Structure formats: C-alpha cells, structure tokens
Amino acid sequence: WRIKTVQRSAARKRRxxxxxxxxxxPCKDGLGGPATKRDAQFVxxxxxxxxxxxxxxxxxxxxxxxxxxxxxxKLTFDFRRNIVLDPELSRxxxxxxxxxxxxxxxxxxxxxxxxxxxxxxxxxxxxWTSMFKPKIIQQCRHLPSTSELENLLLAADPSEAxxxxxxxxGWDSDLSSILLLLHLIPPSAQGRKRPGKVSASQAExxxxxxxxxxxxxxxxxxxxxxxxPYLLAVGRSRKEVYRFFIILDxxxxxxxxxxxxxxxxxxxxxxxVFGTAYNPMLHNMFTFIQTTVYNIDVxxxxxxxxxxxxxxxxxx
Numbered sequence: 001w002r003i004k005t006v007q008r009s010a011a012r013k014r015r016x017x018x019x020x021x022x023x024x025x026p027c028k029d030g031l032g033g034p035a036t037k038r039d040a041q042f043v044x045x046x047x048x049x050x051x052x053x054x055x056x057x058x059x060x061x062x063x064x065x066x067x068x069x070x071x072x073x074k075l076t077f078d079f080r081r082n083i084v085l086d087p088e089l090s091r092x093x094x095x096x097x098x099x100x101x102x103x104x105x106x107x108x109x110x111x112x113x114x115x116x117x118x119x120x121x122x123x124x125x126x127x128w129t130s131m132f133k134p135k136i137i138q139q140c141r142h143l144p145s146t147s148e149l150e151n152l153l154l155a156a157d158p159s160e161a162x163x164x165x166x167x168x169x170g171w172d173s174d175l176s177s178i179l180l181l182l183h184l185i186p187p188s189a190q191g192r193k194r195p196g197k198v199s200a201s202q203a204e205x206x207x208x209x210x211x212x213x214x215x216x217x218x219x220x221x222x223x224x225x226x227x228x229p230y231l232l233a234v235g236r237s238r239k240e241v242y243r244f245f246i247i248l249d250x251x252x253x254x255x256x257x258x259x260x261x262x263x264x265x266x267x268x269x270x271x272x273v274f275g276t277a278y279n280p281m282l283h284n285m286f287t288f289i290q291t292t293v294y295n296i297d298v299x300x301x302x303x304x305x306x307x308x309x310x311x312x313x314x315x316x
C-alpha cells in the first residue's frame with residue numbers, strides 16, 4: 001500500500017493543531033463534509049518508519065488484545081487517513097488494510113476523536129435527548145399529517161397516545177425522533193438523474209434496515225451494488241434490537257453501542273473515518289446533524305435553505 005509514499009506525504013502535511021477548535025480545522029477544498037481533507041486534532045509524537053508501519057499493521061491484524069490494537073491503530077492514524085483520502089484507492093481499501101474495524105468495537109469512535117477531539121465527538125449524545133429531540137417532535141406536530149408521520153410521532157413520544165396501542169411494529173423512541181428529521185427536512189433527489197420527489201419513508205430505507213435473526217452474512221450476500229454507510233438493526237423486532245452494524249459496501253462493522261442513539265452516532269462518524277459522502281437521499285438530514293449538532297464545518301458546507309431554516313427554529 002505504498003507505505004513509504006504515504007508516510008512521506010503524512011510527514012509533509014503534518015502541522016500542530018493543538019488548541020484549535022474542531023469547527024475551525026482548515027478544510028483543503030473549502031467545501032466541508034466527510035470527504036474533505038482537513039488537519040486533524042491529533043499530532044503523533046513520532047512518525048513510524050516504513051518497516052515499523054508494516055510491522056504495526058501486521059500486529060493489528062493478528063493481535064487478540066484489544067488495548068494493543070487500539071494503541072497501534074492510533075500510531076497508524078496518519079497512514080490510514082492518507083489511504084482514506086487517496087482518490088486512486090477505493091473506499092473499502094482501508095477496511096482491507098485495517099480489517100479490525102469490523103470486529104473491534106470503538107475503533108470508529110477513536111479515529112473520529114483523533115480527527116475532531118473529545119468535545120466534538122460527545123456533542124450528539126450529550127445534546128440530542130435533552131435539547132433537540134423534544135423540539136423536533138414539537139416542530140413535526142405542525143407538519144401536514146400522514147400515517148407515517150403520525151406513527152413516528154407516537155413512537156417518539158408515546159406519552160402523547162390517548163389510548164394504549166401496540167406500536168411494536170415501529171422503532172424505539174430515540175430512533176423515531178431521528179427519523180422525524182426526514183419529515184422536517186425532506187430528502188432531495190440529488191444528482192443528474194432525478195427520479196422525482198423522494199418520500200421520507202423511502203429515505204429511511206437508506207438510513208436503517210431491520211433484520212430478524214443473527215445471520216449477518218446472509219444480508220451482506222444480498223448486497224449487489226456499492227452503498228453509502230447505513231445501519232443494520234438486528235433483533236426480535238424494531239423495538240427490540242440487540243445489535244447494530246454499520247454496513248459499508250459488503251462490510252459489516254460491529255457498533256460498540258447497542259442503543260439506537262449510540263449506533264446512529266457511530267454511523268455519522270463512520271462517514272468521516274472512511275471519507276465517504278452522505279447518501280444523496282440523506283444529505284440534507286446529515287448536513288443538519290453535522291452543522292447544528294456536531295458544529296463541524298459551520299459556514300463552509302453548502303446547506304439547503306430548509307436546513308438553515310430548521311436550525312434557526314431549533315436554536316432560538
């Protein structure tokens with residue numbers, strides 16, 4: 001994987017970012033977003049030689065000790081970022097070189113922290129339930145009623161149900177509140193081929209998929225096209241999910257969190273760790289999460305008028 005070339009490139013680009021806000025990390029192309037080249041918060045004390053890098057990567061692949069794996073992954077962060085941002089390599093290359101992303105939980109989180117710092121990394125889980133969730137539910141109550149919207153509102157805020165009804169067919173309260181964003185900030189069919197208006201329920205299928213049972217390989221085998229990252233929820237029902245995976249192409253990355261909120265946090269971060277753009281149908285929603293909740297690339301990334309409008313409503 002051209003270790004020498006990548007290592008030299010990392011050394012040339014390295015600069016101190018200590019004391020800088022993750023929000024203000026310089027974006028090389030001025031566009032912002034997960035595929036943007038940027039200076040990371042983390043600056044390693046030492047640069048691995050070509051031979052050291054090769055040996056460290058081999059150790060990561062075969063080590064059974066998770067603490068050792070995480071320490072060595074930190075040492076190879078610069079090398080990994082250069083793989084991720086190399087336009088000549090496929091986005092799955094980093095998972096081939098560093099396959100432990102798939103079975104060692106917490107590696108996505110660790111790389112995101114190295115990129116943006118602890119403060120930015122904790123914002124979603126710190127703020128969603130107390131600050132954003134109730135306001136989003138309130139705003140969605142003023143939208144034109146549809147059966148899908150009403151079901152999500154009942155699932156997101158079951159205390160509002162007038163009678164006891166079995167809503168086990170839906171997602172849990174936290175994930176339902178996130179899916180409400182697809183109604184509050186409607187998806188757009190971006191790209192050259194515009195298939196017309198995209199519904200929130202159509203967009204949802206590109207964000208999270210439910211699977212009953214434990215045969216994850218069966219799901220991976222059914223994937224025939226390259227996909228943007230999405231969540232695979234495995235469990236007895238949508239309300240009784242006991243495991244989440246991030247699916248990227250035909251790779252399954254085991255989420256550290258068993259909660260829908262924690263899994264969504266990891267899904268968002270995976271876009272940055274693997275340098276992959278948002279799914280076009282989810283672009284508006286993820287851009288809102290990026291700028292309004294995580295405060296990443298505020299003022300640098302292009303936002304739809306609706307994203308700016310909803311942010312203004314929720315923050316004032």
